[in-house]
Amino acid sequence: MAKDKKQPRPKAQTPKGFRDYFGPEVTERAEMLRQIAEVYHRYGFDALESSAVETVEALGKFLPDVDRPNEGVFAWQDEDDSWMALRYDLTAPLARVYAQHRNDLPLPYRRYAMGPVWRNEKPGPGRYRQFYQCDADTVGAASVAADAEICAMLSDTLEHVGIPRGDYIIRVNNRKVLNGILEIVGGFVAATSEDESKLAALWDAGTEDAILRTADKFDKVGESGVRELLGEGRRDSSGAFIEGVGLSSQQIEPVIAFLTSKGDTAEETLANLRTAVGESKIGTEGVDELAQIAGLLEAQGYGADRIVIDPSVVRGLGYYTGPVFEAELTFEILDEKGRKRQFGSVSGGGRYDDLVKRFTGQAVPATGVSIGVDRLLAALREKGRISSAAQGPVVVTVMDRDRMADYQAMVSELRQAGIRAEVYLGNPKNFGNQMKYADRRGSPVAVIEGGDEKDRGVIQIKDLILGAKLAEGASLEEWKERPSQYEVPRSELVAKVREILDLHS
Amino acid sequence: MAKDKKQPRPKAQTPKGFRDYFGPEVTERAEMLRQIAEVYHRYGFDALESSAVETVEALGKFLPDVDRPNEGVFAWQDEDDSWMALRYDLTAPLARVYAQHRNDLPLPYRRYAMGPVWRNEKPGPGRYRQFYQCDADTVGAASVAADAEICAMLSDTLEHVGIPRGDYIIRVNNRKVLNGILEIVGGFVAATSEDESKLAALWDAGTEDAILRTADKFDKVGESGVRELLGEGRRDSSGAFIEGVGLSSQQIEPVIAFLTSKGDTAEETLANLRTAVGESKIGTEGVDELAQIAGLLEAQGYGADRIVIDPSVVRGLGYYTGPVFEAELTFEILDEKGRKRQFGSVSGGGRYDDLVKRFTGQAVPATGVSIGVDRLLAALREKGRISSAAQGPVVVTVMDRDRMADYQAMVSELRQAGIRAEVYLGNPKNFGNQMKYADRRGSPVAVIEGGDEKDRGVIQIKDLILGAKLAEGASLEEWKERPSQYEVPRSELVAKVREILDLHS
Structure with missing residues (x-):
């Protein structure tokens, strides 16, 4: 009876950082995704379900020649020793799909995708290693009409799933405007530097990143705080001193002008931005694009109660190459400590024009948006738009x-x-x-x-x-x-x- | 500019054995799954979405102490060296979920689950390493009323998604009846064997498997073919000789009686089965269970045009421990060579009472069914129940x-x-x-x-x-x-x- 030899019982538990979803958690999410798909479909977007498993090579974050891929994705070797991994988002697979099937796909290609993605990260409270994403992207459309369409669709989607108008706002910014600002700031460095080496020391990619990170704190520390952090540094409320970026006050001004250029109307904001970017060609191009987007949305009746040009949206500006959008829910909830706070962001996106180039060598313009499925579900529950007490039999x-x-x-x-x-x-x-x-x-x-x-x-x-x-x-x-x-x-x-x-x- | 160093472009392709699904392929499947979920929900089944990743230990097919798991699943090691793997079906995760959460779940627990599963197998034409399953199971119900319910639900489901009554049949059999038959066949061995060792040589688990495999060929080779294969062997149409199981004609009779016991009515079939199992206790228990199932279904109006007791259903009898069911589509299609053939099986299931025992040590009865999502979709397309030409914008x-x-x-x-x-x-x-x-x-x-x-x-x-x-x-x-x-x-x-x-x- 060797077969019956006592073996230790296996533990009945998910791997660390994974969880199960029961009953209404599953059906409410499915219903919300179905409603989102309805809007996407009406906008002409086609469904795509790519395989959950990709070659590490196609995912692109990792080199195929390392023996064991870094953390970040769940990866393993196939029989032929090639590395495979679970997708970590829906954008990298889109690039692979488009490059692979481009001869059979329409151009432009509007697609939506929804499903789980996996991250090999340290799990924490409320942070799981498998979660849902829901994306819509347009590949192959250079026109910012594609970006405007994504913003309009996002607005329609939020209302369709049950977020009332007035309870959300979609903010639009443009990486090119920021590039114009950085050009100006950098120009001041060049003008004041005595030699090339000093210029290089003062101005490198690190400086741009530091400016971006600092600008992102505008919401938290306000104009004067950003001023200090861009300059010598700042002592925070706890008394700790935070080292500044080290810009001169002349260099700080364009950044502040950019961040504070939001006016009462889109016209006013655009005029302020035009002043802020001055003669910068890329900056002016960015402002022109924002003006086009504003015009297209206005023609379709999307007013400032739904979508606004807002230069203080900095999140994502590092990653994207053109227009950037973010949807925020504006109603207040109580946080875990009982304090009121705005619900916050549920969706973000933008233009990233180098998506397919890795595969084909040809640049293919693309723009898209991703909805935070679990946060949006939480918001709907918060608003009482989903009755979590689903009826028993x-x-x-x-x-x-x-x-x-x-x-x-x-x-x-x-x-x-x-x-x-x-x-x-x-x-x-x-x-x-x-x-x-x-x-x-x-x-x-x-x-x-x-x-x-x-x-x-x-x-x-x-x-x-x-x-x-x-x-x-x-x-x-x-x-x-x-x-x-x-x-x-x-x-x-x-x-x-x-x-x-x-x-x- | 080390950053721009030319690297070979990654290949834009899925890993071997994986594929992408586009547009209607995605939406038609989603719609069918939604319709199936409607019926399951009406029957009181609750949705469950377990994580796609399980510990290899919980999946149970592999030993946790081997350095690299065998083929069959996609597995890898976590940072703490524990093995994780993608689920290969939805039943193993159900066992883990039930064992883990049993204190919070109702008893009996009716659950349904739908989603992709992954198999680390050699891909072939039409055989993929990621595919959908759609399961419904009742855990913790010993009564065959649970089995009857699954059969009724399967019938309702097929009609709800668009398979008309008359185009499908659900066949029910019972492993216990077969066990009774095997008991009789084995008894003849004991009666004719002179000593214990000879008995063991003649009758072991291998013999049971061989009888099962042979019985499964009843559809293909008919009664006389099965007779030959259970005995000395058979020469097939190509002239090749297939070795037989080696049973005596006395031993062959009960198997044939079992396989051919289907009568014109359930009563007749049950009477034939009672004769076939003779005095066997387990066999009689099996026939009693089938009689109960037939009675319950009749009381709910599920006649022989939808669900029949059919002892020739052998597929699955090896795996399950009690009632076994199979749904077959009975309309004809043309195969790839233009020949007419029946569409065949789209769903199967049965009772497997040792599901949770591995984890908890306590036996927990369970019964369930799995629908072959892709085959059912193909059938619906075949019947023109899905307009594949989805409307463009x-x-x-x-x-x-x-x-x-x-x-x-x-x-x-x-x-x-x-x-x-x-x-x-x-x-x-x-x-x-x-x-x-x-x-x-x-x-x-x-x-x-x-x-x-x-x-x-x-x-x-x-x-x-x-x-x-x-x-x-x-x-x-x-x-x-x-x-x-x-x-x-x-x-x-x-x-x-x-x-x-x-x-x-």
């Missing part, structure tokens, strides 16, 4: 196990009437267990037919929702006036159950 | 790139009216490219507004479906009588487009 109890066929017939009638229902399939001996089961299932109604009822041609129907309410604290009068259990003829099963369900819906 | 062409806002406004109006529409976002210089694009997109309608139309307040609307039909071979009269292009006032855009779409729907 009607439970037909088993009073006599030899008459299972009778009970199954009842359940069958209910189901055929479109009512969610089930017969109790556990051990029926203990009736209390059956009622506990109905409770755990969140059942609205229980049906009972004992031998006595059977003889008299009747059934008992318990309104469990009303029963629970009464149990919570009804007076004797209420108990008498509002019975939560009804005896009806067997033939009235469906009608009576429906009546109770309608009462609570 | 209305394309608004760009005649004057400075008036993009006008075109976007048109598209916006169409979308707000619920019509799928898009503006051409490629380079608009060549109008022919725009019409080619509309063609590739399968667009039903194109909208054109040049400068002349703009001045006159009109637009041109081309019916591309009718246009394509006419182009295929219309006479001059037809061309004249049925124009495929209309000039209408700009204000009638939505009305006219809708009229054309309705015409073709």
